[in-house]
Amino acid sequence: MAEREGVNLEELKKKMAEFARERDWDHFHSPRNLLLALVGEVGEVSEIFQWRGEVQRGLPDWKDEEKQHLGEELSDVLLYLVRLSDVCGIDLGKAALAKLEMNALKYQVKLCKGSSKKYTQLKAEDKDGNTSTDDAQRISDPHDA
Structure with missing residues (x-):
């Protein structure tokens, strides 16, 4: 996939569904299995930060390889979240905007x-x-x- 700006949730959802379908993985992608995979990936992100103490915005003291690794793990979290929301029939973009509106009131x-x-x-x-x-x-x- 070529690098570009402006990827949206709908595009990710379609690509994840196609990815799973091509590999005959749909039967593995139950909400429970996707949630457990998502939690595992969040754990991998946590592990990256585990012993670093407080980290500055923009990660100025991090090596490029460390930032790349973090980007890969954050991508795993996002992709599993998008797939989970799709399998559960939740429009993640609309749900997120509604949640922001609720939080603005709270x-x-x-x-x-x-x-x-x-x-x-x-x-x-x-x-x-x-x-x-x-x-x-x-x-x-x-x-x-």
Whole structure:
């Protein structure tokens, strides 16, 4: 595949489906198997960072080979995620945009700018920094990522 800009999720989805179909791998690509493969690849990305301590943006101290290796592992994560979403019938692009919109409501700029607190903590605090337990429990979402 020639190097170019602007690859989209739909293109990746089609290429992954074709890749699996050509190799007769569709029967292996159950949601469970794809999820486990995805988790394994995330573990490989984690391993790259495991003993490095904090890493600067842009990875200025990394060798080209290290960056290339990271790119390969991140690509594996992306490709398994795209394949999993396709097999599950989820439009990943639409789901991601919807999630961004939900997060924009949860993490309103005026409440969270410069803070790493979870949205339940931000909304539960009054202007004096006092927290209402009732409010925090009422707006808590156990399914939130």
